[in-house]
Amino acid sequence: MTRKERDSLPLIPRVAANRLSRYLRHLEELSNRGKATTSSHELGKALGVTAAQVRKDLGYFGQFGFPGLGYKISNLIPEIKRILGTDRAWSAAMVGIGNLGNALLRYKGFQAHGFRISALFDINPKLVGRTLEGLTVEPVEQMERVVQDRAIELAILSVPASAAQEVADRLVRAGIRGIYNFAPVQLNLPEEIAYVSIDLAVELEQLAFLVSQRDREPVKRQGVEGSKSVGDL
Amino acid sequence: MTRKERDSLPLIPRVAANRLSRYLRHLEELSNRGKATTSSHELGKALGVTAAQVRKDLGYFGQFGFPGLGYKISNLIPEIKRILGTDRAWSAAMVGIGNLGNALLRYKGFQAHGFRISALFDINPKLVGRTLEGLTVEPVEQMERVVQDRAIELAILSVPASAAQEVADRLVRAGIRGIYNFAPVQLNLPEEIAYVSIDLAVELEQLAFLVSQRDREPVKRQGVEGSKSVGDL
Known part of the structure; x- marks a missing residue:
C-alpha cells in the first residue's frame, strides 16, 4: 500500500481497533479450520459483542458483507490487517532482558503476527554480549545507533520501574515510534509516540x-x- | 480480616480497582525509596490522573488523607491491599506449559505480589512428569483432584485457542474461582467465575x-x- 492509499483509510476509534484485532484472531482461526465465510452474528458471538456492533466495526472500511451470505474470510483478513497496519512486517527492540524480558523473548506469539525482534538491549554488563534466541544483547548506549541502522520502529520495554522513564526517553531520542511497556510505571512520552502498557x-x-x-x-x-x-x- | 469485616467493605467499580492496583504499585515503590507520605497530587501525576480522581478513588474506603499533610504510605498500602483482596496469599494453577506458559512461569512478578503458583498442568504427555521451577507438570485429568487438594482458587490459562474453552470448563468444574486467560479467545464462563483476559x-x-x-x-x-x-x- 502506498502512503497515499494509507492516508485515504478512515480513522478508527481505539476501542474499535481493539475489536478489529480480536476479529482478526478469530477469522484466522476459522480460516485455519477451513472455513470460507462467517457472519456478523458468529463473529459477535465469538467475541461477546452484538452482531450490530460487528457490522458497525467492519463498516469502517466499506461494505464487505453480503446480506444473507455473510463475510468472505479471505477478503476480510487482509482488509483488517491493512486497517491495523499489520499488512507489513514490524521490527521491534526488546529492552531489558531480565526475567520478564527473557520470558517475552521466548514467546513466539509476536513473530506469528508479523513482529520481528531484531535487537536486544540491557544495562547489565553481565548480560551484554550474551546471545539469546540468535541475537546478541547490546548495551543501552548503542541504542540510538542500532535503532537507526536496523530501522527499528517499536520497543518492548521490560526494565524495572525505576529505570523505565530514562530508557523510554532514550528510545524516543533514538527515533522509536511506539513503546509496548511492561514496566509497572506510567511513562511520560511525547504525543507523537504511540504507547501501550500492560502490567501483568x-x-x-x-x-x-x-x-x-x-x-x-x-x-x-x-x-x-x-x-x-x-x-x- | 473476618468474612464479616470483608462483607462490610464498599463495592468498588472495576475501573477504580484498576487504579487502586496502580496506586499500590507506586506506593510500594515510594516506600522502598524510604518515603513516608505522599499526596493526591503526587499519586495523580505518577499515574496520569487528576488529584481529584485520586481523592475520589481513595475515598471509597474512608478518609486516609490529612489536609495539607497528604497520605501516610504505611497506612495506605495495607488498606488498598485489603480492598483488593491481596492482603492474603493466593494460590494459582498454571495450565498450559507451552511457550507462553513456560515464560510466565519464569516471571517472578506474580510471586512478588502474593500469588503462588502451586500446580502445573498440560495435556502433552511429553511435558507431563517434567519438573519446572520446582513443580511437576501434571496431566489435565488430575485437575479436579489437585485443585481441591491444594485449595487452588485461580488459574493462569495459556493453552492454544482451540483448547481454551474445554480446559476452562474443566477448571470451573474443579472449583476454580477466577481465570487469568492468555489464550487468544473469548471464554464463555458462568457469572460466578471471575475473568481477566490478556492477548499479548x-x-x-x-x-x-x-x-x-x-x-x-x-x-x-x-x-x-x-x-x-x-x-x-
Missing part, C-alpha cells in the same frame, strides 16, 4: 479483586462488568 | 495500529487516547 501483576491482582468482590455481593450486580475482558476497554 | 499479540498489534494512525492524521486528534495505557479501561 496488576491484572492478576484485578482477578483476585474480582473473586473477593464475589464474596461480598450477589453475583448479578457485578456479573457483566466482572466477566468482561480487560482488553475490552 | 493483540496489544502489540494495537501499538502498530497507533503508529500507523499517526502516519495518517495530525497527532493532536489521536493524542490523548493514543497515549492512554491499555490498563486504563
Whole structure:
C-alpha cells in the first residue's frame, strides 16, 4: 500500500481497533479450520459483542458483507490487517532482558503476527554480549545507533520501574515510534509516540479483586462488568 | 480480616480497582525509596490522573488523607491491599506449559505480589512428569483432584485457542474461582467465575495500529487516547 492509499483509510476509534484485532484472531482461526465465510452474528458471538456492533466495526472500511451470505474470510483478513497496519512486517527492540524480558523473548506469539525482534538491549554488563534466541544483547548506549541502522520502529520495554522513564526517553531520542511497556510505571512520552502498557501483576491482582468482590455481593450486580475482558476497554 | 469485616467493605467499580492496583504499585515503590507520605497530587501525576480522581478513588474506603499533610504510605498500602483482596496469599494453577506458559512461569512478578503458583498442568504427555521451577507438570485429568487438594482458587490459562474453552470448563468444574486467560479467545464462563483476559499479540498489534494512525492524521486528534495505557479501561 502506498502512503497515499494509507492516508485515504478512515480513522478508527481505539476501542474499535481493539475489536478489529480480536476479529482478526478469530477469522484466522476459522480460516485455519477451513472455513470460507462467517457472519456478523458468529463473529459477535465469538467475541461477546452484538452482531450490530460487528457490522458497525467492519463498516469502517466499506461494505464487505453480503446480506444473507455473510463475510468472505479471505477478503476480510487482509482488509483488517491493512486497517491495523499489520499488512507489513514490524521490527521491534526488546529492552531489558531480565526475567520478564527473557520470558517475552521466548514467546513466539509476536513473530506469528508479523513482529520481528531484531535487537536486544540491557544495562547489565553481565548480560551484554550474551546471545539469546540468535541475537546478541547490546548495551543501552548503542541504542540510538542500532535503532537507526536496523530501522527499528517499536520497543518492548521490560526494565524495572525505576529505570523505565530514562530508557523510554532514550528510545524516543533514538527515533522509536511506539513503546509496548511492561514496566509497572506510567511513562511520560511525547504525543507523537504511540504507547501501550500492560502490567501483568496488576491484572492478576484485578482477578483476585474480582473473586473477593464475589464474596461480598450477589453475583448479578457485578456479573457483566466482572466477566468482561480487560482488553475490552 | 473476618468474612464479616470483608462483607462490610464498599463495592468498588472495576475501573477504580484498576487504579487502586496502580496506586499500590507506586506506593510500594515510594516506600522502598524510604518515603513516608505522599499526596493526591503526587499519586495523580505518577499515574496520569487528576488529584481529584485520586481523592475520589481513595475515598471509597474512608478518609486516609490529612489536609495539607497528604497520605501516610504505611497506612495506605495495607488498606488498598485489603480492598483488593491481596492482603492474603493466593494460590494459582498454571495450565498450559507451552511457550507462553513456560515464560510466565519464569516471571517472578506474580510471586512478588502474593500469588503462588502451586500446580502445573498440560495435556502433552511429553511435558507431563517434567519438573519446572520446582513443580511437576501434571496431566489435565488430575485437575479436579489437585485443585481441591491444594485449595487452588485461580488459574493462569495459556493453552492454544482451540483448547481454551474445554480446559476452562474443566477448571470451573474443579472449583476454580477466577481465570487469568492468555489464550487468544473469548471464554464463555458462568457469572460466578471471575475473568481477566490478556492477548499479548493483540496489544502489540494495537501499538502498530497507533503508529500507523499517526502516519495518517495530525497527532493532536489521536493524542490523548493514543497515549492512554491499555490498563486504563
